[in-house]
Amino acid sequence: MNLYKLSFMAVLVCLSTSCGSYLSQPVDFEAPRAGEISETTKRLRKLPAPEEKVVVGVYNFRDLTGQYKPSDVGSTFSTAVTQGATSILVKALEDSGWFTAIERENIGNLLNERNIIRSTRQEYQGGNSNEPQLPPLLYAGILLEGGIVSYDTNIMTGGLGARYLGVGASTQYRQDRVTIYLRAISTSSGKILKNVYISKTILSQALDASLFKYVSFQRLLEAETGFTRNEPVQIAVKEAIEKAVEGLIVEGIEDKIWLPKEGEAASQKLIAEYRSDKDEEELTGLYNRKYFERKYSSAIGVSLGGSLLSADFSDNNLAPQLTIDYKNDIYRSLALQLSGSVFELNSGEAFAETFAGLDAGLNYTLLPNDRLTPYAQAGAGFLTRLSETDVPDAKNNFFKFQYGLGMEYLIKDNLGIKAFGTHNITLSDELDYTINGTRDDHYFNFGIGVNFYLGGSKNNN
CATH class of the missing domain: 3.40.50.10610 (ABC-type transport auxiliary lipoprotein component)
Structure with missing residues (x-):
């Protein structure tokens, strides 16, 4: 009986989405009416x-x-x-x-x-001759x-x-x-x-x-x-x-x-309302997508999140991470991005250390005219240990590649919120002091944050 109830509710919900049309089905002839x-x-x-x-x-x-x-x-x-x-x-x-x-x-x-x-x-x-002409x-x-x-x-x-x-x-x-x-x-x-x-x-x-x-x-x-x-x-x-x-x-x-009979005041009010509607319509695409004009060419971002190590230990815990980045547009959808981060990599009792990273890469915005847009990023950088270690001849600096995906929503012209995830490949198996197997150590970064847009308007560049 539960199955029948759920099925009935599903059908009812589908019909209720357009219940006005469904309940006003014609059952008799109708009289003529005005358009x-x-x-x-x-x-x-x-x-x-x-x-x-x-x-x-x-x-x-x-x-x-x-x-x-x-x-x-x-x-x-x-x-x-x-x-x-x-x-x-x-x-x-x-x-x-x-x-x-x-x-x-x-x-x-x-x-x-x-x-x-x-x-x-x-x-x-x-x-x-007295008859009036047409x-x-x-x-x-x-x-x-x-x-x-x-x-x-x-x-x-x-x-x-x-x-x-x-x-x-x-x-x-x-x-x-x-x-x-x-x-x-x-x-x-x-x-x-x-x-x-x-x-x-x-x-x-x-x-x-x-x-x-x-x-x-x-x-x-x-x-x-x-x-x-x-x-x-x-x-x-x-x-x-x-x-x-x-x-x-x-x-x-x-x-x-x-001109209207009511004078200049009525003209200006009417023109302002019309222009406001027309500007909104001109920013609406073919499939009713709202286009958004990005006015600024650079941004500073701050984000908080977590880092997850994937190395030689089976126990990997999510650890805190702080990132500050700067990006500047090269082209309409493509930007140069620099970022610095401080984060911890944690494998429980076996390994836990704090690192600092500096990255440079490219950020590609998939929908540059939308408020909500996914983006992709890729680049390279350096990684260094901040924690002291007792391991002799341990490697402290690492070169790495990274790539990732994210999503940004512009609340205002100069303020956006974002969420992202990146995969970092260190090209070394010594990140956790343990060399095991053929795969290099790598880790993931996840975070949410804000972008503060600044600098000159694109329209003035």
């Missing part, structure tokens, strides 16, 4: 009012990908993204409150209808061009699952990506005033749980449940276009192309 309002739409509608609305024309905001929906069973002629992006853009312009959009996508239909009105008036009113059409001061330039499928896929004695659950996910460009063009000069680039990921998830078990002789229990959830591509395109319109407005305010 979904996202956080991007709300932010667009909260923009301050403009001094004067800008008349813009949108001839066509096209799907430039030429891509069809992927299919596992054969070819399909359904497009991967919506062909109605122009309508989405016009709606976003209206929601912003900054633009007066004029009809240009189907301008031929509009002109034809105006000709019908003129000919009807002339035919049935006999050319009455008002002139508005013309656009700015044209908006661009389109959906990319739709990338399966930029990230993965899953997780487990099964034990017929009870199991699994989850899978897939992430796609849509990219748009939106540019504003002056109709008087043809100059491109602004060009905005926006991308949006599209998530698909699947979750299932199953039970396949013989509960007694010739009695089989089988149960299965699950669901899939696919983010609509149209909503992803809508959010990307709304984000592009917001960026177009704020960057236009920054360049004094247009």
Whole structure:
């Protein structure tokens, strides 16, 4: 029964990770409803009012990908993204409150209808001069061009699952990506005033749980449940276009192309918030990794830990160690590192002595743009005894090689915490005064510590 309880709990946990989708399964027909309002739409509608609305024309905001929906069973002629992006853009312009959009996508239909009105008036009113003429059409001061330039499928896929004695659950996910460009063009000069680039990921998830078990002789229990959830591509395109319109407005305010009604204070506040968000976004990589700019080129580190001897005695104990090191960047990920350490090597009653070491080597950071990054180090150094010895003709100084791995996390620009482990090979079998076998004595260092970053900023070098 304990096994069944654990299995049931595992399935329950898997389902509860997306219980909102699981518990809102459709069971009846639904009435029409207004379109979904996202956080991007709300932010667009909260923009301050403009001094004067800008008349813009949108001839066509096209799907430039030429891509069809992927299919596992054969070819399909359904497009991967919506062909109605122009309508989405016009709606976003209206929601912003900054633009007066004029009809240009189907301008031929509009002109034809105006000709019908003129000919009807002339035919049935006999050319009455008192009849008012059709008002002139508005013309656009700015044209908006661009389109959906990319739709990338399966930029990230993965899953997780487990099964034990017929009870199991699994989850899978897939992430796609849509990219748009939106540019504003002056109709008087043809100059491109602004060009905005926006991308949006599209998530698909699947979750299932199953039970396949013989509960007694010739009695089989089988149960299965699950669901899939696919983010609509149209909503992803809508959010990307709304984000592009917001960026177009704020960057236009920054360049004094247009201004808000509330004046300079509102402009500066809006620009500061936008720049803060944009800086954060620019430091975010393709797979939603947060990139961190390391501003300093050198660091002093202090660490405490332990040393573990591996030599000719079977009894080896962890002993204390203190290390101070200095590193200076040679290249973006590569640094020269110098370190000095004092530590004890202990094999119980058979051997226990204190040593000092001086090392020089290279430190390679695997993820230089991340706050949390592993690193590797390797080099050479010298080792000397600090304890007095009664062993005649004992060797006190040793040349050694070392290599190791570590992990560092930057709490602030100039402060990081680290953990590391190194393997030190002394090229001698006399470290513990005992020569036995063919293998040289060696030892391991483990520690945790802090790095204090200092010196000039990399941006100023």
